[in-house]
Every structure is written in structure tokens, then in C-alpha cells.
Amino acid sequence: MYQDQYHSDDTGGYSQSNGYSPDGPVAQRSDSISRPSAKTIYKQRKEYAESMLKQPDNFQYRVEHLFTCGLDQKEVRSVGDCIARLKLLDAKGRVWGQDMILQVKDGSLQLTDIETKEELESFSLDSVQECTAVLQSCVYNSILTVTVRERSRRGHSILLFQCEDVGAEHIQSDMEKLLQEKRDGRGEQDNIRNTLESMLAQPAPGRFQGKPLPPPQPEDRWSGPDQSIPSWDGPDYDESEQHPPREEERKREEPEIDTVKSQRNMEILNHVLSDLELFTQQLNEGVAAQSTGMKDKKSKKKSRKEKGIPGLPSLQEFASCLQKMKYGFNLLGKLDGRIQNPSASDLVHVLFPALSFIMSQCPEPDLPPSILSPLLIQPALDLLKNNVTPDEHRLWKSLGEAWNLPRALWPDADSIPPYFPEFSDGWEPPVPEATRNLERDRRDRQSQRSSRTVPEQQPNSDPRSFPPIRANEQPHFMRVMYDFMARNNQELSIMKGEILLVLDKSKKWFRARNVRGEEGFVPNNVLEPVEEEEEEHNVYQDLPPTLSRKSRPEEVKAWLQYKGFSKITVRCLGVLSGSLLLGMTRDEIKTVCPEEGGRVFFQLQAVKSALALASENYGH
Known part of the structure; x- marks a missing residue:
């Protein structure tokens, strides 16, 4: 590699040196070839650099689409939540990445297949709410996130891309420039993109300002002029409920929701510990009674297996207690770093002696390793790994895979049922009330009714039944x-x-x-x-078709139609079950549907990711 250098000559101009010997062929060229002056070269380079920086056509990057995450304002509310979901999918080996071109064309953000140039997805720039760069957060070290308002569904989604060729921070910077120009209603100031400049200049300014901006933007930036309000009355009402919370709201609400979740988990943990204490107390009394010679050897074996003999727990009660023990570890994993005096690690050291005692008195030695549900979640496994003593570690590992593998690594995990604890006093875990109220306030600002009023309207409901419903x-x-x-x-x-x-x-x-x-x-x-205001026909009309592995062909057909695929694609793929369609490879789909196969496969990746996350949510 060499650098161009310019040297002063006798004429006061500059001669260019390419790193070769001046005696070479270049030096023998005719002096009749005019040499540009240094000032001319500098201006040309400056104009070129400026045009490259300004040119919207340059927004075309090769990226890897990792995951599209829908925001539900409950479990998934922010970019950080989506990154956490991505890490979870990666741990399960269920990130189905797809290389593609991310580009801006004709006022839209487009995802395009690299080989066929087929458009996989397209979003109007008006629907792009925010973009961020997340660096060095996981194995994917350069992630671009793009928040969009979905056309075909209520709410927002975040698209996650791994950026290898060009860093995510550079793509984010270019994207933000385009979005800012779109919001300001400005065309490009040079003559390179006359078409785009004309397109941006034609609509009234209010049209751009009437669209919602990302959360950090002040409200007066998107309040259109008075004359534009009537044409936006309808859409503004529907869309206002879908806006992501502004930054100050998010900062204020997220700690509250986290606190509510932690308080709920602590409340459940207290009931778990109470039941474990009750069980070990009952077991202690039974063992003490046996040690005094009140029961002979035959009676001792029988009492542990039959429910009817008082004093000792039955085999079913042992199994229930061991399930509750695993559930307690999962709760401690969620509460690690959120509780003190005692901390989560302190409580781990409290539970292990109880677990050791229960195992030593269990009538069936093979029972503890056979307790599958609930499988331990990854935070619980991390907590144990980082805090157990050598003796506790040996006990933990002796329990086998059912106590050491998360759902992501468990074979045939879908066959393991979810665990719903039952407590001796009849208490049931509550749904986090404050979380529901915050979401309902955002979703239904007109009614101003929160779920806190529901119990007051239902005095005859069972006090142990939650959530409260009419009697x-x-x-x-x-x-x-x-x-x-x-x-x-x-x-x-x-x-x-x-x-x-x-x-x-x-x-x-x-x-x-x-x-x-x-x-x-x-x-x-x-x-x-x-809420009573949500009438039946509205409830059913607003529900989009869904796709799962259990979907029948008619449901697959409805989903394909809802996604806007052509009649021939619907006809070819609408005869398949959900399991068959989700099991097809990209090449198999393109063989059946050459024109839209890539786009179908792209949409199926989002469904697979959602199903993978759903199975993980009930793995604890």
C-alpha cells in the first residue's frame, strides 16, 4: 500500500508521486497532460466527502437480522428487555440469524434478501421511532436496534441486527440523520437526490410533525398546526395509546414495576419458606417419635408410604415439598441482589441443610432426582454455582440433571408441565396489581378505570381466587x-x-x-x-391470527392472509399445518414459493423466536 504525495516543482505547481521511482514510465508522460492544482484537488476531495456524508442513497448496509421483539409494556418494555430475550434465545441455541441488506429507499426502511434482492420487510420512515447501538453486551458485540410502529398490529416492535461490516454506532448515526431530516420535513440540500428532496417537500409540514416522535422528543415537536388537526383526529386517538412511554415516564415507572415484582416474589418466597418449615417440623416430629421406639421397624416403613398413618409425611407430600424447594431456589435467583439481611445467598445456605435432612428421611432415595418440574432457571443455577459450599455443591450435584440443567438444555422440555405452587394455608400468588394498573392506564386513558376497582365491584367473589372475577x-x-x-x-x-x-x-x-x-x-x-366497555365484537375483531406448531391448515391460511402474502402463496402454503410450515427450511419454502419464499421464511423466524420464549417463560 502506498500514499499519494505532492512535491513542489520549479513551476510553483505540484507533481504527484505514487511511490514509484521517478525514472519509471510515469515520469516519461507528456507534459501536455494538465495537472490539477492543489487547491482544485482539495476542493474536489471536500465536495466528494460532503456528498458522501449527505447522500441518503448511501444508507445501505449488510447486516444479520437476529430477532424481532414485540413490546408488550409488561414483560418487554425496552431495548434492554429485548437484549435480555436475545441472550436467552442464544443460550438455547434458538437465534436464527439471516443475512440481509438494510437500506432506505423511496422513503422506507427496507430489509432485502442479499441474493435475490427480494424485499423481506418494509417500514415507512414515519413508523421508525428510535434506533440505538448496543456494543459489547454479549456474543453479539455490535447490535443495532430499530424500534418501529407496526402497521398490522397494535404496539411497537424492536428489530435487532448484528453489524459486522460497519459498526452499529455508525449505522445508528446515519439512521438518526435520516430520521431527523424526515421529521423536520427537509429535503437534501444538494442536487444528488432530487427525487427524495421533491418527495419530502411535497407534503405539508404538519404531515411530518403530526407523526409521533421517539420518547425523548418534547411534545410540542409533534403537535401539528391547528388546520391539520381534523384530518388526524381518528389516527391520533388510536396511536396515542401505542406510544412507548416517554423517557421520564419509563425512568419513573420501571423502578416501580421492578419493586412490585420483587415484593411479589418475596411474598411468594415467604409462603414457600413457611411451608418448608412446616414440612420439616412435621418430619422432625415423626423421626423423633420413631427414635423413641414408639413404632417398630415394619410400621416405620409403612408409615412413610401410607398417607393414613399420622406423624410422617406421605410420599406425595415429599414430592410436593421437593418441588417447592426447587421453586424456592428459582425465586432466590430472581431476588438475587434485590434483598438483604438475609440476602439470597444467605437463604441458599438455609435451604441446603433442610434439603439434606429431607433427602436423608425420604422413603424413596430415587424420588429427589426424579423431580422435574419446575426445572431450575438460569439465574438460580448461577446463584447456586457462585455461592454453595463444597458440601452443598456435592449434595446439589448428587441430585442429577433435573436439578442442574435449565430448560434450554433439557431434552424434550416441552413435555414438562409448568409448576403452580399450592400452599398449605390456601394462599395463591397474586398477579402484580401495580403492573396491571400502569399498563391499563396507558392502554385506556379515556376510561380512567384501573384494575384496583375490580375487587370493590365484586364483593361476592372468592377471596382466595385471583384475579378477582364476577361471582x-x-x-x-x-x-x-x-x-x-x-x-x-x-x-x-x-x-x-x-x-x-x-x-x-x-x-x-x-x-x-x-x-x-x-x-x-x-x-x-x-x-x-x-373491562365491561370492551364489547365482544370489538374483542374478536381486534385479534390478529396467530401461528403455532399446533395450528390447523385453516389457521395457517388465515395467518398468511393476515401477513399480506399473495393468493398463490396462500394457496400453496395454506394447506400445511403449523408444524409442517415451521419445520420447512428456507430452500424448501422458496421451492414452493419462489417469489415470496424468502419473506415467508423471515416472518416464520419471528414466530419461532416467540414460541421459544413462551416455552422458557413457563420453565420455572
Whole structure:
């Protein structure tokens, strides 16, 4: 590699040296070739650099799409939450990356297939809310996040890209320049992009200013002029409920929600510890009674296996206690760093002696290693790994894989049912009330009704049933707060935000029907009441089709139509079940649908990621 250098000559001009000998062929060129002056060269270089920096056409980068994360304002509220989900998927080996071109063209942010140039996804620049660069946070060390307002669904999504060729911070900088120019309604000041300049200049300024800006922007920046208000009355009302909370709101609300979650987990942990203490006390008394010779050897064996003999727990009670012990470790993993005096690590050292005693008195030595549900979550495993003593470590490892592997590494993890604890005093874990109230305030600003008023309107409801519902047994609607994946044919898979018609609430598992007419059982503590103002036809009309591995061909067809695929694509793929479609490779899909196969595959990656996260959510 060589550098061009300029040297003064006798004429007062400059001769260019390319690093070769002046006696070479270059030196023999005719002096009739005019040499540009230094000033001319400097101006040309300056103009070129400025044009390259300004040129919107230059926004074209090769990136790897990692994951598209929907914001639900509950579990997933920010870029940090999405990065955490990405790490979780990566730990499970379920990040299906796809190389593509990220570009701005014709006023849209486009994702384009590298080989076929097929458009995989497109977002209007008006819908792009924010972009950030996340560096050195995990194995993906240069992540660009783009927050967009979805056309086909309520709410926002964040797209995550790994940027290898050009750093995420540089792409973010270019993107922000484009977005700022779009918001200001300015065209480019040079003549390179006359088409874009004309397109930006044609609409009235109010059209750009009427669109919502990212949270940090002040409100008066997007309040359009008076004459533009009537044309935006309808969209403004719907979209205002979907705005991500402004930065100051997020900073104020996130600590409150984190506090509520921690308080809820501590409340559950207290009940877990109380039940474990009760069990060990009962076991102690039984062992003490046996040691005094009150029971002979035969009676001793029998008493541990039969529920009817007082004093000693039954085998089923041993299993229930061991499940609660694992659940306690999971809670401590969530509370690590959030509680003190005692800390989570202190409580680990409290639980292990109890676990050792329970195992020593268990009538079936093979029972503790066989307790699968709940599998320990990764934070719990990390807590144990970093804090147990050598003796505790030996005990922990002796329990086998069921106590040492997270769901991500467990074979056939989907067959393991979720764990819902039952406590001796009949208490049930509450749904975090403050979290629901904050979300409801954002979602329904007009009604100004929060879920705190629901119990006051239902004095006849069972005080141990949560969330509170009306006492009469007529069917009514409830909203899903957490994903749940069915484990058998009697259960019903549900997704966050889905509305269910509850048919039977006489047990802890409610029988419910979804918008597609499917019926099954779901746990009651993943549901919340729907406000009376939300009428049935609105509830059903607003629900988009969903896709899962259990989707029937007609459901697959509805999902393809909802995503806007062509009739021929719907006809070719709409005959498949959800399991078959989700199991197809990119090449297989493109063989069936050459024109839209890449776009179908891209949409399926988001579905796979959502299903993977849903299975993880109920792994503890």
C-alpha cells in the first residue's frame, strides 16, 4: 500500500508521486497532460466527502437480522428487555440469524434478501421511532436496534441486527440523520437526490410533525398546526395509546414495576419458606417419635408410604415439598441482589441443610432426582454455582440433571408441565396489581378505570381466587397476561394480549375458548378481567391470527392472509399445518414459493423466536 504525495516543482505547481521511482514510465508522460492544482484537488476531495456524508442513497448496509421483539409494556418494555430475550434465545441455541441488506429507499426502511434482492420487510420512515447501538453486551458485540410502529398490529416492535461490516454506532448515526431530516420535513440540500428532496417537500409540514416522535422528543415537536388537526383526529386517538412511554415516564415507572415484582416474589418466597418449615417440623416430629421406639421397624416403613398413618409425611407430600424447594431456589435467583439481611445467598445456605435432612428421611432415595418440574432457571443455577459450599455443591450435584440443567438444555422440555405452587394455608400468588394498573392506564386513558376497582365491584367473589372475577357463573371475557404453551390435548395454548371466553371457572384451571373456537384448560393466574366497555365484537375483531406448531391448515391460511402474502402463496402454503410450515427450511419454502419464499421464511423466524420464549417463560 502506498500514499499519494505532492512535491513542489520549479513551476510553483505540484507533481504527484505514487511511490514509484521517478525514472519509471510515469515520469516519461507528456507534459501536455494538465495537472490539477492543489487547491482544485482539495476542493474536489471536500465536495466528494460532503456528498458522501449527505447522500441518503448511501444508507445501505449488510447486516444479520437476529430477532424481532414485540413490546408488550409488561414483560418487554425496552431495548434492554429485548437484549435480555436475545441472550436467552442464544443460550438455547434458538437465534436464527439471516443475512440481509438494510437500506432506505423511496422513503422506507427496507430489509432485502442479499441474493435475490427480494424485499423481506418494509417500514415507512414515519413508523421508525428510535434506533440505538448496543456494543459489547454479549456474543453479539455490535447490535443495532430499530424500534418501529407496526402497521398490522397494535404496539411497537424492536428489530435487532448484528453489524459486522460497519459498526452499529455508525449505522445508528446515519439512521438518526435520516430520521431527523424526515421529521423536520427537509429535503437534501444538494442536487444528488432530487427525487427524495421533491418527495419530502411535497407534503405539508404538519404531515411530518403530526407523526409521533421517539420518547425523548418534547411534545410540542409533534403537535401539528391547528388546520391539520381534523384530518388526524381518528389516527391520533388510536396511536396515542401505542406510544412507548416517554423517557421520564419509563425512568419513573420501571423502578416501580421492578419493586412490585420483587415484593411479589418475596411474598411468594415467604409462603414457600413457611411451608418448608412446616414440612420439616412435621418430619422432625415423626423421626423423633420413631427414635423413641414408639413404632417398630415394619410400621416405620409403612408409615412413610401410607398417607393414613399420622406423624410422617406421605410420599406425595415429599414430592410436593421437593418441588417447592426447587421453586424456592428459582425465586432466590430472581431476588438475587434485590434483598438483604438475609440476602439470597444467605437463604441458599438455609435451604441446603433442610434439603439434606429431607433427602436423608425420604422413603424413596430415587424420588429427589426424579423431580422435574419446575426445572431450575438460569439465574438460580448461577446463584447456586457462585455461592454453595463444597458440601452443598456435592449434595446439589448428587441430585442429577433435573436439578442442574435449565430448560434450554433439557431434552424434550416441552413435555414438562409448568409448576403452580399450592400452599398449605390456601394462599395463591397474586398477579402484580401495580403492573396491571400502569399498563391499563396507558392502554385506556379515556376510561380512567384501573384494575384496583375490580375487587370493590365484586364483593361476592372468592377471596382466595385471583384475579378477582364476577361471582356469577355466566361466561365472560378475560385477557391473557402471560404466554402459556399447552402440554397436552386438554390444555389450550394462549399468547399475551389474547382475549378468551371463560366457560368454567370452578377450578384453578379455567376452561376457556379462543377466537378460533378452540377450547381447553388454562391456569387462572395468567388471566385478568376485561373491562365491561370492551364489547365482544370489538374483542374478536381486534385479534390478529396467530401461528403455532399446533395450528390447523385453516389457521395457517388465515395467518398468511393476515401477513399480506399473495393468493398463490396462500394457496400453496395454506394447506400445511403449523408444524409442517415451521419445520420447512428456507430452500424448501422458496421451492414452493419462489417469489415470496424468502419473506415467508423471515416472518416464520419471528414466530419461532416467540414460541421459544413462551416455552422458557413457563420453565420455572
